[in-house]
Amino acid sequence: MNLDSKVVHAGDRKRTGGHVPVTTPIYTASSFFYDRAEQLDRVFAMEEDGFAYARYANPTNAALEELITALEGGAGTLACASGMAAIQIALTAALMDRRKSVVAASALYGATTSVLMKVLEPFGTEVTLVDICDLDAVRAAMGRANPGAVLIETISNPLVRVPDLDAIAALTHDAGAALLVDNTFASPMLVRPIEHGADFVVHSATKYLAGHGDVLAGLVTANAAHIELLRSLSRAYGPVLGPFEAYLTMRGVKTFALRMARQCENALTVAEWLGAHPRVARVHFPGDPAHPDAAVIRKLLPDGRYGAMLSFELREGRREDVFRFMDSLKMIVPATSLGDVHTMVLYPPMSSHRDLSPKQRERIGITEDLVRLSMGIEAAADIIADLDQALAV
């Protein structure tokens, strides 16, 4: 089945008693029982599929998990309360039986870098950050760090760099480490990292998968070697998603393929328009033939679909120029998220990269004139009209 069909069918329509609900109900029950205690005993022992206690499994979450596994591949998925909860439990599972050393991309989502530096390191895990698009640097870092886990993102924030997933998977496995890929920006429509050798795929489902700016959720899909460990850690820690949020996420995913296709199209159109605008010095977009990772992008991403995130530099832009531009927008929403149905604008030095000094930001290419756009599903003409009038102010 194609991804466009899987999103509307996978996980749903489980027979309960005599009838089949067309969509999965929200199960709020915290515990479940059976006619015979013997059966509950078998469910607890995991000798029989079923539900016993909601921290272990819940039918609404199980439906969402089945759906995401159908999209990402892999052996199973865990629905978590947030993207950060998903990253935390995936890292714990990856490092469980391995050396407590992580090699990670230097340009990760801000909170992920914080977890590495402010939680894992104080707990005794070595952390090595490396320019993940420089394979020689990655090779050298792996040699020095001897990692138990490698953590990367398919498309980086906000400069939309795309690392060579296949090469990194090979290096990771040569080192005996596990590869974790945060696939939030690319989504399974563009890349399915398990097919490229990832052991864990993580999502902030808050973004493209749920897509409507109304739910916080995370997902971890694991391969066969790691799914049981992941589930047992979840039973112990309990980072599970609530059933209302699982329902909202699943409802969002049904239109994910449609939304993402439109968002990718809009991004292509808007990136081209921005590139020709006299007030724009530079556009960062994976669909640009002159992108620094163009060769990897050709190999990894489908033709014509380059994601729906882009950033651009305002010519001679200072902070106050960027603020004036953002304040002048009439339709585009200046809020801190991405992947929603509405187009959003964000200023990295103020939000995602606020904790870095201007010098540190400059070093990783996040200049004071950089603006990030997350394309929505509106008509491209309206997005362009809004950008045009705000750039003229």
Ligand SMILES: *Cc1c(COP(=O)(O)O)cnc(C)c1O
């Ligand atoms: C938002 C985001 C996260 C964190 O997800 P939450 O749902 O906010 O906890 C992690 N990684 C990436 C790439 C994100 O964009």
